[in-house]
Amino acid sequence: MATPEPQTPAAAKTRAKDKSPWNWLLFVPVVVPLIPAFYNSDSPRVLGFPRFYWLQLAYILLGVAVTTLVYQLTKKRGDR
């Protein structure tokens, strides 16, 4: 991490630009929780939780998994 940063604009241009096809994965946890048809139901219940509640709580894990995945996959490309 302590490597010297490029100081000239020309050198800076060679830096990774955040562009990666993996970034498209980020749309999944944005779109899925916004479709009530997936979760707006009582059954099946898990540990007493209606689907509406346990599935939406599970989406938090989906969000974490995708952001972590994208971070790890794009980190390699972006490494200087």
Next chain:
Amino acid sequence: MWRDHVTEISIFTALFLLVSAMGFVASRWRAPKDMAHLDEWGLGGRNFGGWITWFLIGGDLYTAYTFVAVPALVFGAGAMGFFAVPYTVVIYPMVFLVLCRLWSVSHRHGFVTPADFVRSRFDSPVLALLVAITGIVATMPYIALQLVGIEAVLKTMGVTGESSLARHLPIIIAFAILAAYTYQSGLRAPALIAFVKDTLIYVVILAAVLYLPYKLGGWGEIFDAADAKFAASPNPNDGILLNANNQVQYVTLAFGSALALFLYPHSITGVLASRNRDVIKRNMSALPAYSVLLGLIALLGFMAIAADVQPLPGATAGTVDNNTIVPVLFDQQFPSWFTGVAYAAIGIGALVPAAIMSIAAANLFTRNIYKEYLRRDATPAQEAKASKLTSLVVKIGAVACIVFLDPQFSIDLQLIGGVIILQTLPAVALGLYTRWFHRGALIAGWAVGMSLGMWMLYQVSSPTRSHFGGSAFPLERFGFDTTMTIYAGFVAVLANLLVATALTLVLRTAQVADGGDRTSPDDYFADEGDPRVSRDDRRGVDPAPESVAGANAG
């Protein structure tokens, strides 16, 4: 009576005093060479690492009011109140890349506020002023609402009085202490206190969601009790599931709130205080831990139903204050020492965001009004001084709102705040990606979005009020033959975008002069250690990159 709550009051007071002491000590924590600079006082040295940022932003976004109001909403309406969960799920993947760009360009140019960015990007002091004023107006009632969170707790402990002043005295004292240490320590104070606050909240909530279901007969029983209550109520739109009328409202409210969250100045302050892009990206995966917490807290609303909690009476006769259901639930179900800890968690939970919000509002005033219009040659030390004083004024204003006005007024304003802050989306969030919009078109779009949003909110009625009854706008008002509702802010920002796009095309065709762009494409990828620019010296960017040198050393 308060005499029944001596244990709770003692623990509450002891923990409150502990964090107050921490707030004052914080000025020496990660001590800067020179506190008289906005980067130090207002952004904690722009040098917070992953853990501090996690606690700081977590403590900033998930406020005491959220912890009180979301279960209150679930208690009253059921599934609709659970929108907080999809809201805080979609937010992080959505802003994952956006915030990195904002951090980079702000690092490069020394921006402290979103309006600083808009001013340079669109070369338009007017647009920047609009963004700054929108931010201040949206933030002020939010600060006042933190007081509502503390009041819910104080009321349950029986700390009330006959006269308005006596009733509010504890809050006035609490805010005076908060104002004093924020004045002295700046953003370092809430950052340090956030450690205590969040630890308390996690412990309390995890204990509650493990113990209460056991005591109340299991989760199945809790949901069944809620289902039975909503089935018996006359309101057609409550229930433990959504119905055909409020699904669109649920989705647009979650999405619109997510779009708005990181436009709030206090969220941006937390982001800009982090050390580098990596800290932000890792936090986008770590912050959802708070969303789990929020989801569990929301369910406390159902537990209150199952435990047959009766909310305390409201400010006016004949009303009930649903915001008291969580404090009352704890009071009924737990030993008093634990209730004291829980109350302290809510109370301290109000201080962290209140401090950050007042700093953010003060920074907006200083950078985009004071320095822009009142004192163009202000030195960094004068800027820091102005910001510190403004933070005091902001807090006095928030207390005055609660003491002299009906708290309902602050709740209305906060509802409006979410809608109006969304109107800065095209300039701030889309502005990070494209300079295509014409600055005049952005101003027109902002005006249309604001007007439409306010009109829509005014039209919403609720069973108890004829105007400002909520954010669920009935679509039949637009002439649709339906009973569906939609989030007013979502419609307003769509109109804003439509106007901004159409007018940009017109203005470009007519070749109306548009300002320049003082940022370069490369600025949006700068990282820790990259040199700062000083070319737009009128903005008072550091000529000597001392903070950058400090960042490398740390």
